[in-house]
Amino acid sequence: MSSFKPKIIAFCCYNCAYAAADLAGTMRLQYDPCVSVIGVPCTGAIDLTTVLTAFEEGADGVFIAGCLKGECHYKVGNLRALERVKYLKRVLSEAGIDGDRLEMYFLSAAMGSRFAEIAKEMTDRIRGMGPLPLNGCPEEGEGK
Amino acid sequence: MIVAERKPLAEIVAALGKCRKVLVVSCSGCTAVCFTGGAKQAEVLASSIRMHYRVAGVPVNTGTVAVTRQCDREFLQPIEHRLTGVDAVVSLACGVGVQFLAEAFADLWVVPALNTRFAGGRVGTTLWEERCRMCGDCILHLTGGICPVTRCSKSLLNGPCGGAAGEHCEIDSSIPCAWIHIYERLKRAGRLELWQKLQQPKDWSRGNAGGLGRLAREDYSE
Amino acid sequence: MKAGSRLKQVLQKGHFAVTCEMGPPKSAQIQGMLAKARAVKGYVDAVNVTDCQSAVVRLSSLAGAVHLLREGLEPVLQVTCRDRNRIAIQSDLLGAYSLGIRNVLCLTGDHQRFGNHPTAKGVFDLDSVQLVNIVKGFSERRIFANGEPIKEGAPDYFIGAVENPFSGPLELRVLRLEKKIRAGAAFIQTQAVFDLERFKRFMSLVRDRGLDEKCFILAGVIPPKSERAAIFMRDKVPGISVPDDIVTRLRNAADPKQEGIRIAKELISAVQSIEGVSGVHIMAIGWEEVVPQLVSETGLYPRPA
Numbered sequence: 001m002s003s004f005k006p007k008i009i010a011f012c013c014y015n016c017a018y019a020a021a022d023l024a025g026t027m028r029l030q031y032d033p034c035v036s037v038i039g040v041p042c043t044g045a046i047d048l049t050t051v052l053t054a055f056e057e058g059a060d061g062v063f064i065a066g067c068l069k070g071e072c073h074y075k076v077g078n079l080r081a082l083e084r085v086k087y088l089k090r091v092l093s094e095a096g097i098d099g100d101r102l103e104m105y106f107l108s109a110a111m112g113s114r115f116a117e118i119a120k121e122m123t124d125r126i127r128g129m130g131p132l133p134l135n136g137c138p139e140e141g142e143g144k
Numbered sequence: 145m146i147v148a149e150r151k152p153l154a155e156i157v158a159a160l161g162k163c164r165k166v167l168v169v170s171c172s173g174c175t176a177v178c179f180t181g182g183a184k185q186a187e188v189l190a191s192s193i194r195m196h197y198r199v200a201g202v203p204v205n206t207g208t209v210a211v212t213r214q215c216d217r218e219f220l221q222p223i224e225h226r227l228t229g230v231d232a233v234v235s236l237a238c239g240v241g242v243q244f245l246a247e248a249f250a251d252l253w254v255v256p257a258l259n260t261r262f263a264g265g266r267v268g269t270t271l272w273e274e275r276c277r278m279c280g281d282c283i284l285h286l287t288g289g290i291c292p293v294t295r296c297s298k299s300l301l302n303g304p305c306g307g308a309a310g311e312h313c314e315i316d317s318s319i320p321c322a323w324i325h326i327y328e329r330l331k332r333a334g335r336l337e338l339w340q341k342l343q344q345p346k347d348w349s350r351g352n353a354g355g356l357g358r359l360a361r362e363d364y365s366e
Numbered sequence: 367m368k369a370g371s372r373l374k375q376v377l378q379k380g381h382f383a384v385t386c387e388m389g390p391p392k393s394a395q396i397q398g399m400l401a402k403a404r405a406v407k408g409y410v411d412a413v414n415v416t417d418c419q420s421a422v423v424r425l426s427s428l429a430g431a432v433h434l435l436r437e438g439l440e441p442v443l444q445v446t447c448r449d450r451n452r453i454a455i456q457s458d459l460l461g462a463y464s465l466g467i468r469n470v471l472c473l474t475g476d477h478q479r480f481g482n483h484p485t486a487k488g489v490f491d492l493d494s495v496q497l498v499n500i501v502k503g504f505s506e507r508r509i510f511a512n513g514e515p516i517k518e519g520a521p522d523y524f525i526g527a528v529e530n531p532f533s534g535p536l537e538l539r540v541l542r543l544e545k546k547i548r549a550g551a552a553f554i555q556t557q558a559v560f561d562l563e564r565f566k567r568f569m570s571l572v573r574d575r576g577l578d579e580k581c582f583i584l585a586g587v588i589p590p591k592s593e594r595a596a597i598f599m600r601d602k603v604p605g606i607s608v609p610d611d612i613v614t615r616l617r618n619a620a621d622p623k624q625e626g627i628r629i630a631k632e633l634i635s636a637v638q639s640i641e642g643v644s645g646v647h648i649m650a651i652g653w654e655e656v657v658p659q660l661v662s663e664t665g666l667y668p669r670p671a
Contacts, residue, residue, distance in 0.1 A: 308605065314604035
């Protein structure tokens with residue numbers, strides 16, 4: 001499994017985790033380049049289908065990183081994201097995909113090293129799980 | 145409104161069997177309002193179906209289409225062009241919508257994605273409760289606006305049974321005894337004489353005991 | 367047609383009536399129930415035969431009642447609204463009367479969720495008040511529930527109903543009792559009395575409304591077999607209230623069964639002295655062999671001829 005290079009998508013809130021990811025870079029902290037950061041205005045704005053699309057289009061793991069509880073700039077956006085993550089874990093496992101391939105984290109803009117830690121934690125976790133079971137089977141064209 | 149719940153994915157894909165081109169049809173009526181059958185739930189279900197089959201190594205082709213109300217023929221005709229080559233449609237409507245869909249397209253294989261539960265409304269963030277059993281013979285004017293047919297577990301019409309534990313139903317301590325509530329409401333309104341009136345056996349034939357429900361409106365013309 | 371209800375005669379003559387209760391077996395084997403019937407014969411005026419109590423499938427109350435008749439006991443046929451609609455119930459009541467059954471007890475029935483077939487569809491076409499009224503219609507107006515005349519052989523049952531003085535607001539229970547009496551109930555068997563204070567308050571409201579003049583009230587008594595049985599009734603049986611002192615007495619007793627018998631005898635004597643109580647209904651729940659002792663040691667034996 002050592003040749004396995006996972007693809008991990010990190011949806012990060014601009015107000016905290018995205019800045020933390022930046023800070024991690026500035027601090028020259030190493031984390032695996034397989035983590036691709038996508039900035040969002042608030043984790044509460046991440047739609048259910050966005051996360052599912054990430055998996056369907058090749059992500060082996062996804063994590064959502066929002067503000068610390070109580071610090072969301074839109075009050076409860078991060079808590080809504082947490083509820084969606086809980087729901088999506090069930091949706092994934094119903095479809096035969098380990099729900100732990102998706103995770104929610106809370107951090108502040110100052111937590112650069114925590115971001116690097118989370119990135120490593122998720123990379124290790126997904127490496128341990130191996131490739132997403134979808135990735136052996138091609139996607140058919142959508143009938144839309 | 146009609147309240148429905150999603151069937152487990154395993155049940156839906158078992159019903160799909162060997163179908164490989166699947167169209168998920170949402171309904172923007174009641175089932176969208178109770179967050180089970182709307183456009184978003186259709187996207188999630190379509191994705192779940194795709195992922196399920198891909199995990200099994202079998203690619204499927206799925207798409208979604210939104211229908212304003214599946215229980216209305218007018219809204220079904222416009223989706224006809226989406227059905228070409230489709231092996232099965234998965235309907236996110238209540239049992240009414242599923243049947244209207246099947247009736248509208250005689251050769252279409254229709255799989256229900258929901259279990260239709262009851263006519264009710266939302267009483268908590270994630271809680272819906274039944275309010276009407278559709279008996280066809282409303283007596284809410286006699287019972288202070290609380291329906292004993294629906295809310296008494298035995299549909300009693302002449303007061304509570306002997307099993308009420310405190311103020312709760314004998315079958316579930318989280319359900320209030322409908323008849324104790326009716327009594328208190330009538331008492332507050334000074335209309336206890338309604339409680340004392342003997343309610344004769346009900347004409348259940350106007351509800352589901354009477355066979356297929358049908359309503360002809362002679363007073364109405366287009 | 368055979369003679370009328372003996373239970374009715376006993377009550378009308380002003381005797382303090384004694385009834386007890388028997389649950390038919392969960393099989394087609396009736397011997398056990400008949401042995402219990404023989405044990406109580408002569409000690410009670412009538413024996414209730416339960417109708418799939420707790421929603422558990424048992425030999426039918428109608429068949430059980432006929433077995434008792436053959437043994438020379440007078441049955442009270444219990445009929446619930448849970449399992450049969452108005453067609454089946456009326457049909458059974460015609461059949462039961464033709465077989466010589468003269469007493470009927472109309473109940474709503476425990477919800478099917480409690481029983482051994484919890485996925486069954488409950489019928490509840492009628493409620494107990496409506497059922498009482500239909501049986502009353504048989505004898506008083508000689509009609510079926512739909513108003514159609516019964517041309518001949520209309521059953522003339524001694525009609526009973528139940529009331530639970532221990533459930534929900536007390537005044538509501540009294541109003542409900544009144545409704546049952548207006549519907550045609552001639553006798554009432556109550557839920558088991560453990561909480562004497564509440565029962566006395568109930569009876570005082572009953573007397574205030576003159577209901578004891580309009581029907582015979584038989585107070586329910588259950589001899590508690592053990593502390594565990596008392597706690598089970600208190601916590602698990604819908605609508606029974608068991609005060610703490612009864613539980614404590616059973617806990618501290620050297621011989622809980624003897625203590626249970628003592629408690630039952632005290633309850634029988636206590637309800638006997640309450641104005642408006644016309645009899646006692648002993649629900650021994652499988653412990654029927656204790657009934658003769660309870661009856662004789664409370665001075666209720668011999669029974670009137």
